[in-house]
Amino acid sequence: MDFNDVFDVVVAGGGNAALCAAITAARAGRKVVVLEGAPKFYRGGNTRHTRNLRCAHDGTAPTMAGPYDPAEFIDDLYRVTGGQTDKALAQIAIERSRELLPWMDQQGVKFQPPLGGTLSLGKTNAFFLGGGRGMLNALYRQAEALGVTCVYDAMVTALNIEDGFFVSATVKHDGVEKQVRGKALVAACGGFEANIEWLKEYWGEAADNFIIRGTPYNRGAVLRMLLDKGVMPVGDPTQCHAIALDARAPKFDGGIATRLDSVVFGIMIDRNGNRFYDEGEDVWPKRYAIWGRLIAQQPGQIAYSIIDSQSVSLFMPSIYPAVEASSIGELAAKLELDPAAVEKTVADFNAAVRPGSFDHTVLDDCATSGLAIPKSHWARKIEKPPYYGFPMRPGITFTYLGVKVNEESRILLADGRPSGNMFAAGEIMAGNVLGKGYLAGIGMTIGAVFGRLAGEGAAKNAAN
Amino acid sequence: MQLTNMVRSAALIEADRLMTICNGCRYCEGLCAVFPAMEMRRTFADNDLNYLANLCHQCGACYSDCQYSPPHEFNVNIPATFAKVRNESYARYAWPGAFAGVFARNGLFITLLAALSVAAFIAGFVALKDPAALYGRHGGDFYKLMPHNAMATLFSVVFLYAIAALALSLRGFWRDIAGGVASADVGAVGQATGDAAHLKYLGGGGGGCTSESEKPSALRRIFHHFTFYGFMFCFAATCLATVYHYAFGWHAPYPLISGPVLLGIIGGLGLLIGPAGLFVLARTRDPILVDKPRLGMDTAFQAMLFLTSLTGFALMLLRDTPAMGLLLAVHLGVVLGLFLSLPYGKFVHGLYRYLALVKYNKERKTAIFVE
Numbered sequence: 001m002d003f004n005d006v007f008d009v010v011v012a013g014g015g016n017a018a019l020c021a022a023i024t025a026a027r028a029g030r031k032v033v034v035l036e037g038a039p040k041f042y043r044g045g046n047t048r049h050t051r052n053l054r055c056a057h058d059g060t061a062p063t064m065a066g067p068y069d070p071a072e073f074i075d076d077l078y079r080v081t082g083g084q085t086d087k088a089l090a091q092i093a094i095e096r097s098r099e100l101l102p103w104m105d106q107q108g109v110k111f112q113p114p115l116g117g118t119l120s121l122g123k124t125n126a127f128f129l130g131g132g133r134g135m136l137n138a139l140y141r142q143a144e145a146l147g148v149t150c151v152y153d154a155m156v157t158a159l160n161i162e163d164g165f166f167v168s169a170t171v172k173h174d175g176v177e178k179q180v181r182g183k184a185l186v187a188a189c190g191g192f193e194a195n196i197e198w199l200k201e202y203w204g205e206a207a208d209n210f211i212i213r214g215t216p217y218n219r220g221a222v223l224r225m226l227l228d229k230g231v232m233p234v235g236d237p238t239q240c241h242a243i244a245l246d247a248r249a250p251k252f253d254g255g256i257a258t259r260l261d262s263v264v265f266g267i268m269i270d271r272n273g274n275r276f277y278d279e280g281e282d283v284w285p286k287r288y289a290i291w292g293r294l295i296a297q298q299p300g301q302i303a304y305s306i307i308d309s310q311s312v313s314l315f316m317p318s319i320y321p322a323v324e325a326s327s328i329g330e331l332a333a334k335l336e337l338d339p340a341a342v343e344k345t346v347a348d349f350n351a352a353v354r355p356g357s358f359d360h361t362v363l364d365d366c367a368t369s370g371l372a373i374p375k376s377h378w379a380r381k382i383e384k385p386p387y388y389g390f391p392m393r394p395g396i397t398f399t400y401l402g403v404k405v406n407e408e409s410r411i412l413l414a415d416g417r418p419s420g421n422m423f424a425a426g427e428i429m430a431g432n433v434l435g436k437g438y439l440a441g442i443g444m445t446i447g448a449v450f451g452r453l454a455g456e457g458a459a460k461n462a463a464n
Numbered sequence: 465m466q467l468t469n470m471v472r473s474a475a476l477i478e479a480d481r482l483m484t485i486c487n488g489c490r491y492c493e494g495l496c497a498v499f500p501a502m503e504m505r506r507t508f509a510d511n512d513l514n515y516l517a518n519l520c521h522q523c524g525a526c527y528s529d530c531q532y533s534p535p536h537e538f539n540v541n542i543p544a545t546f547a548k549v550r551n552e553s554y555a556r557y558a559w560p561g562a563f564a565g566v567f568a569r570n571g572l573f574i575t576l577l578a579a580l581s582v583a584a585f586i587a588g589f590v591a592l593k594d595p596a597a598l599y600g601r602h603g604g605d606f607y608k609l610m611p612h613n614a615m616a617t618l619f620s621v622v623f624l625y626a627i628a629a630l631a632l633s634l635r636g637f638w639r640d641i642a643g644g645v646a647s648a649d650v651g652a653v654g655q656a657t658g659d660a661a662h663l664k665y666l667g668g669g670g671g672g673c674t675s676e677s678e679k680p681s682a683l684r685r686i687f688h689h690f691t692f693y694g695f696m697f698c699f700a701a702t703c704l705a706t707v708y709h710y711a712f713g714w715h716a717p718y719p720l721i722s723g724p725v726l727l728g729i730i731g732g733l734g735l736l737i738g739p740a741g742l743f744v745l746a747r748t749r750d751p752i753l754v755d756k757p758r759l760g761m762d763t764a765f766q767a768m769l770f771l772t773s774l775t776g777f778a779l780m781l782l783r784d785t786p787a788m789g790l791l792l793a794v795h796l797g798v799v800l801g802l803f804l805s806l807p808y809g810k811f812v813h814g815l816y817r818y819l820a821l822v823k824y825n826k827e828r829k830t831a832i833f834v835e
Contacts, residue, residue: 041535048531051491110670112494115503129669130529131491137528141679250538255531257488257538317506319488 003171003178007033007149008462009455010169010182012156012222013189014038015047016132017426017447017454019139021186023107024455026146030462033180034148035171037155037189038217042253043136045190046214046398046427046443049255050132052114052125053104053448054441055097063111064101065122070094073124076439084435092407093433093442096449101126103452108138120285125441156189156222161229164413165420184421184458187411188451191399191427192220193240194252199396202238209301211245211395216252223403223428231419232404232412235431239400241438242292247302247391248320260390261315263291264378265360266307267349268392270298273332273341275349280377283363289438292394304335305390306346308382314360322388331387350381398443402431409453421461423454472510475548479513482540485532492526496665497824498542499526504827514556515641517549518813518820524753525668528678534752547755554812557640559632566808571760574768574805581804582797585610589793598790604717604783606792612709612716615796622803629807630815638819649826656821660814663688677748687741691769692814694734698773701727717783728776735773739766765810768802 009025011018014036022032036043056073059066073094077085101111110129114122121127128135143150157177158170166185171178192198194216199207212218227233249258264284268291270276277294281287295303312322325331332342349368356366358380366379403424404412411422426447433446483502486492493499497519505512522543532538555564566573589598589609602608607615659665663685666673672680705724708714718725743766746759775795782791805811 112669115490115493115500127494128491129494130525131489131531133531134491134525134529137674137678253531253536255489256491257485257532259488313506317484317487319485 003173003180005031005033005181007031007180007182009033009184009186009458010166010180011035011186011188012169013045013187013426013428014043014150014152015045015136015188015190015426015447016050016139016444017428017451018186018188019136019143020448020451021188021423021425021455021458022143022148023139023146024452025186025459025462026143026148028456028459030459032143032148033182034143034150035154035156035169035180036150036152037219037221038152038215040152042215042217043140043152044133045218047136047447048133049214049253050128050135050441050444051256052121052127052441053100053444054125054439055100055445056094057098057101057126061101061111061126063113064126068124070098073097076124077433077442080437080439081435082437086432088407089405089432092453093446093449096452097445100445100448104135104448107142109135110138121440155217156225159185159222159225159229161226161422164230164417164422166422183462184423186423186425186451186454186458187222187226187403187428188425188447188454189222189428190218190220191240191401192218192223193396193399194218195220198224199240199399203296206296206301209393210242210296211247211249211254211258211393212252213243213245213255213258213395213397214253218398220399220401223401226403226411226422226424230414231422232414232416233401234404234429235400235402235435237399237401239436241289241397241400242296242394243289243397244291244295244303244392245395246318246320247393249393249395254395257319258395259288259316260305260318260392261288262305262307262311262318262388262390263288263392265311265314266305266382267345267375268294269304269306269337269342269345271300271302271304271337273338273345275345275371275373276303278374278376280367280375280379282377285440291392292396295392296394301393303392304337305392306331306342306382307388308384309386309388310380310384312388318390320390322390324386324388326385326387328382328387331389335389335391346382349375349379350383353379353381397438398427398430400431400434400436402427402429405429405432405450408457409450410457421458423457425450425454473549473552475545475552476510476513478545479517479549480508482542482545483508483513483516485538485540486542489532491531492529495525495529495669496521496523497659497821498546498665500828501824511640511643513549514553514637515820515823517546518553518637518641518816519665519824520546520550521663521666521817522547522753523666523668523673523684524750525674525680527753528674529668541752543753544755547753547758550813550816551755551758551761553637553816554633557633557636558808559629559636563808567758567761569760570758570809571764574764574801574809577805578768578771578798578801581801582794585793585797585800586790589789598793599786600789601784601786602788604788606716606783606788609789609792610796616706616709619800619803622800626803626806630812633807633812634815634819637816638823641820641823652822652826652829655825656818659821659825660818683741684745687738687745689738690734691738691742691766694731694736694738694773695769697727697731697734698776699731701725701731725780728780732773732776735769736777739770742766743770761810764805768798768805768809771798772802 008030009032011022011034026032056070112129154173160167168179168181194212245258329339332339352368352371368375368379411419430446532540555567558564666685672682673684701724779791779795
């Protein structure tokens with residue numbers, strides 16, 4: 001690319017929100033550059049690990065069961081956030097989510113009906129054919145066809161902002177720092193989940209034991225710059241979405257395949273061999289996201305899922321083999337735990353299990369009684385060898401801290417004024433809508449809706 | 465043949481590793497039949513992997529859509545790994561087992577087979593007839609060089625051998641993937657036939673092949689259609705001519721406006737365009753997607769089909785000239801080589817894949833997706 005050009009719209013980031021903004025601005029006739037900090041293979045940040053997009057729809061889409069009414073969507077959002085959402089922005093996200101299927105189709109994104117394991121989302125979520133990377137490939141092809149300049153390995157290292165007005169970005173590319181000037185900025189470059197040092201500000205040394213589900217490039221550099229330049233923050237900086245995943249997962253970018261759904265079928269113990277939470281509190285899809293935090297709070301940020309042969313085939317197959325043994329003591333030894341402690345925990349648990357009819361598809365009546373930490377459902381004695389164990393760690397998906405935006409997706413300054421020419425979209429502003437919790441596919445909804453809004457706004461700004 | 469005692473190959477070990485990762489992800493389940501079939505399993509034995517690999521049409525969509533493809537440390541490369549497993553499976557089930565080795569050096573094998581066949585015809589014409597007859601004018605009458613019955617007998621014997629060898633290979637494959645002697649039902653066979661006829665799964669779930677470039681393209685599917693239907697038209701031409709000969713006593717050469725010649729021309733054009741297109745596309749494919757050491761097998765089959773057609777056209781156009789004798793020897797030699805190599809070359813891919821599709825259409829009716 002020619003770094004001496006002045007672009008109408010500079011997009012920092014290269015995921016769903018960034019591309020939706022870039023395509024929208026390019027369709028409005030603007031000259032757009034996309035600055036993706038990652039190499040080409042890792043382009044797209046967390047989008048490359050996504051799979052679907054939640055959208056309100058009237059039920060006529062061939063790949064979806066339906067309809068999914070906006071009012072129902074709003075209810076779902078209020079429920080998971082406990083009301084921690086900007087209602088005006090939430091309303092926009094949901095209303096405009098109705099446009100997303102036809103719009104994505106126009107950009108060449110293909111969808112598929114859900115198959116095994118995801119049928120429960122068939123009404124609310126549109127599944128990308130081939131997953132998030134397939135969707136990104138389509139968006140990049142479209143952006144390039146529209147003349148958008150896409151630069152990889154282009155990490156923004158500084159922002160030149162004057163009184164809330166974007167002037168230029170410093171970009172490190174090919175080992176050299178260059179200035180990219182533009183008439184408007186769209187910040188769509190995610191959170192800071194891969195920035196362990198930043199996570200340590202809130203989590204201390206424990207953050208060293210976190211596994212990051214997305215790429216190592218989600219370092220939140222632009223988020224930090226914007227906040228340092230006097231932009232209004234939104235969202236709890238200490239919070240992140242964390243699930244339980246196999247401790248053998250790669251430190252970064254293990255994505256979806258490393259998750260483990262065995263928790264509800266057995267017991268979870270810490271490294272001292274003790275249980276620490278009700279494994280059967282609620283159905284797994286509703287509860288899986290609390291286990292990352294729970295494990296993060298255990299010593300060494302590690303826990304072990306212990307099951308027996310009755311349960312080993314009841315959950316999605318794991319990509320790492322279970323540690324297998326013919327007795328609990330042997331299993332504990334193989335997991336490098338104290339056999340006596342684990343044997344006692346299992347014996348106490350087994351003694352507390354009350355008779356019931358096991359049914360993992362509903363909240364069944366298999367529960368323990370008399371334990372300080374009960375297991376409310378699916379409690380079966382762990383007694384049929386071979387026994388299996390999986391080591392588990394917290395897997396960080398995203399962070400909630402972001403920048404405050406208004407209904408045009410325009411960034412608000414600390415004093416409440418809207419910025420003259422800066423917009424934000426995607427995870428960097430998702431905290432406006434999603435103050436806490438998560439709803440499958442809503443990250444992509446927010447990215448696409450506010451990406452398009454930001455693209456529209458930036459295109460208008462650049463014309464003035 | 466003791467299939468169960470074989471040492472697991474590196475390709476099968478890698479395929480097992482990859483399927484275990486893919487089964488924990490499943491984002492590709494809408495692309496083709498491989499991934500839904502995978503989801504019906506939790507573990508992957510050799511026969512499962514041979515089945516899954518033969519369901520794969522190597523379109524490349526799962527590679528470009530995969531967040532774990534190289535340089536990711538999971539190094540997921542289904543198209544290349546399954547190509548290796550597939551190519552090994554042809555050797556594994558080959559009948560007789562002693563011929564399994566020809567799949568490893570298939571380009572050389574088929575080149576030699578074709579050359580020897582051509583040489584045999586030339587020598588045969590010279591030895592059995594007057595050497596001058598090879599260069600004489602015969603008014604387009606092939607049977608002056610080789611009597612019809614001799615020609616028909618030779619090709620019938622070779623063709624029947626090819627069918628028998630293919631049938632025995634496929635029986636071994638089917639028994640292995642279906643787990644003993646399993647029946648196929650009519651519905652599954654019908655659906656598999658439709659899937660094969662449309663090349664339903666050579667399109668990445670609708671986008672086309674992403675193997676030549678990042679932009680999905682329908683070209684491979686189109687050229688494959690030219691090849692397949694070209695072959696079928698030529699086969700129909702031969703069958704019709706046989707019926708003419710024996711049932712009606714109408715003997716070749718047939719005029720231009722006749723069933724066998726018209727079918728042959730249409731088929732012949734398909735066999736020029738299709739294999740040439742596939743040959744060119746194979747050169748533009750991302751090399752990371754293919755089983756490089758065995759590319760010769762693809763090339764040899766493309767060349768044999770192309771040459772069958774090319775020599776056929778040359779013979780038709782020049783049959784009234786003194787070149788006919790030599791051209792006839794070359795054409796019959798190429799066709800003989802093609803027939804002999806049917807059970808021992810790329811031709812088998814279509815039949816293995818077809819059986820895999822029959823199994824897939826059968827098992828998906830009672831599908832239990834493992835969760």
